[in-house]
Amino acid sequence: MDIHKILNKLPHRYPFLMVxxxxxxxxxxxxxxxxxxTINEPFFQGHFPGRPVMPGVMMLEALAQAAALLAFExxxxxxxxxxxxxFVGIDGARFKRPVEPxxxxxxxxxxxxxxxxxxxxxxxxxxxALPTVEAxxxxxxxxxxxxxxxxxxxxxxxxxxxxxxxCGRTRMFKLLLREIGFEGSTFxxxxxxxxxxxxx
Numbered sequence: 710m711d712i713h714k715i716l717n718k719l720p721h722r723y724p725f726l727m728v729x730x731x732x733x734x735x736x737x738x739x740x741x742x743x744x745x746x747t748i749n750e751p752f753f754q755g756h757f758p759g760r761p762v763m764p765g766v767m768m769l770e771a772l773a774q775a776a777a778l779l780a781f782e783x784x785x786x787x788x789x790x791x792x793x794x795x796f797v798g799i800d801g802a803r804f805k806r807p808v809e810p811x812x813x814x815x816x817x818x819x820x821x822x823x824x825x826x827x828x829x830x831x832x833x834x835x836x837x838a839l840p841t842v843e844a845x846x847x848x849x850x851x852x853x854x855x856x857x858x859x860x861x862x863x864x865x866x867x868x869x870x871x872x873x874x875x876c877g878r879t880r881m882f883k884l885l886l887r888e889i890g891f892e893g894s895t896f897x898x899x900x901x902x903x904x905x906x907x908x909x
Contacts, residue, residue, distance in 0.1 A: 710734065710778070718778055718787045720794065724751045727771035728816065731778060739819045740779040744771045748810040763808035768842045769799065772832035775816040776848050780828050783820070784850070795849045797827060802844040812836045826850060 710718075710731035719726065727744050734740045746763055753761040777794040781787050808814065815835040822829040827849050834842035 715778065718781050719774060720792050721774060725770070727767065727774045728778065731775075732815075734779060734782050736779075736783045737820060737823075739817070740775050740782075742775040742778065742816040742818075744814040744816060746808055746810055746812045746814060750810070753810065761810055763812075765802070765804045765842065768804075768808065768814065768834050769802060769832075769844060769846070771814060771816055772818055772830075772834060772842070772844065773846065773848055776818045776820075776828065776830045776832065776846070777850070779818060779820060779830075780823075780848065780850055783823070783828075793851050795851055797847040797849050799844055799846040802842070802846075804842055806836070806839060806841050808836060808841060814841070821845075 712729060715726075715728055715731065716722075719728070721727070728742050729745050730743045732741045732743060748761065750763070752764055752767060756762060756764050773794070773796055780794075813836065816832070817835065818830050818832045820828060821831055827847055829845070829847050831845050832843065833840060
């Protein structure tokens with residue numbers, strides 16, 4: 710999968726797109742991808758002047774984006790203008806060696822479990838044959854509310870609007886939205902929580 714297909718699959722864009730090429734992908738199983746690290750990465754300006762080292766969180770982000778590609782391949786769809794992909798949790802992250810400009814990251818992600826809309830993975834990063842990062846993590850694809858769902862609604866004498874989606878449990882929000890007859894409640898997925906704002 711080249712960069713053009715990756716851009717069609719992921720909602721991320723420069724300077725936060727962390728996957729350059731997919732070497733292999735097996736639906737429901739695993740993905741192997743590449744991230745080329747260059748001195749032009751914007752984070753090297755401050756991390757660190759005179760000793761550029763790729764931040765560990767950016768390597769975790771690269772793993773998460775590779776995992777997102779695997780999830781979209783598994784589900785048979787791609788991101789659109791309303792799609793986002795959230796980190797839900799991370800455990801056991803270990804950083805074994807620094808990554809510098811000129812290194813090429815090999816991102817190896819295995820799908821451990823998929824339940825509802827939560828995907829659990831084991832991810833490893835290599836530079837050449839050297840293990841660099843390993844972690845277990847969870848991701849979740851979410852469809853943000855469209856413009857039609859963002860229009861104001863009334864709660865008593867107050868106007869409310871949907872301003873976004875966060876990860877979490879939805880039962881209480883669903884009950885609230887059902888009580889006030891909020892039409893947008895149908896876009897909710899398991900573990901996606903609507904964020905509502907009091908518009909006065």
